[in-house]
Amino acid sequence: MIIQIILLSGLVLFSILAILLKDLLKSALSLAVASLFLGIIFFRLGAPYAGVFEISVVAGLITVLFALTVALTRKDSEVQEARLTRLVFPLFFVIFLIIDGLVMKSLLQQVPALPTGPETGSFGEVLWKARTFDLVAQLGVILAGVLAVLALFRKKEEDKDE
Amino acid sequence: MSNLWFLYLFFSALLIFTGIYCLLTMRNLIKLFIAVEVISKGVSLVIIATGAVKNSILLAQSLAITYIVVEVSLVATALALIINIYKKNKSLDVRSLSKLKG
Secondary structure, eight states: OHHHHHHHHHHHHHHHHHHHOSSHHHHHHHHHHHHHHHHHHHHHTTOHHHHHHIIIIIIIIIHHHHHHHHHHTOTTOOOOOOHHHHHHHHHHHHHHHHHHHHHHHHHHHHSOOOOOOOOOSOHHHIIIIITHHHHHHHHHHHHHHHHHHHHHHHHHHHHHHO | OHHHHHHHHHHHHHHHHHHHHHHHHOOBHHHHHHHHHHHHHHHHHHHHHHHHHTTOHHHHHHHHHHHHHHHHHHHHHHHHHHHHHHHHHSOOBGGGGGGOOO
16 A cells, blocks of 8 residues: 555656646656656556556657657747746645545545456457457557648648748 | 545546646646646546456556557647647747637
């Protein structure tokens, strides 16, 4: 229980750092560390495949994409944030923390129990047989993402030609 | 087991709150997208924790993997959009988007 609390606290702490740090590169790195914590939590919850995906894809690939974007947009990209934003955050956070602690337990008791028994078979069987439709949708999403990125950058090249 | 579920949902609510606060108050486009990422971390934590507590971890894992794939596709597209917006406006300020015409 203590290790779980430490891991979850680390996850929340680094997520807050990712949002409050002024340097965007440091924010992206904090987000990667938060993903690492989340991946370890997934491993501890008995979800090793999701943990591997979280660490390799989210902590790895997405951090690289963020770092690349920060590098490409670095010059003159200082955005003046409202001063109160960072100052007021701890206050709102503590208020939400208290409300969360008070309300969440009673909310959980109202969630009806699902009429399912323990799962049988392996992860591969569930992923490839039970969730086949999800996999088709994933292929569609990946294709849509690739085409969108290609379309966005092709438009820029046409602008250059003009 | 209920206490464990409470613990995970408590922390994931904190993550989602942090992300929503950033979305509502910050102006930097990249920061806003980092906030979306933080929210998505909270949601994937809810999926896996609920699956672990309700003895449906295999189904939860497959849903989480689907979610991560969607997330990566979203990030790639959105960051390409952000780079294009920056090249056009020379700014990452979300308020500069209000100057767009039609």
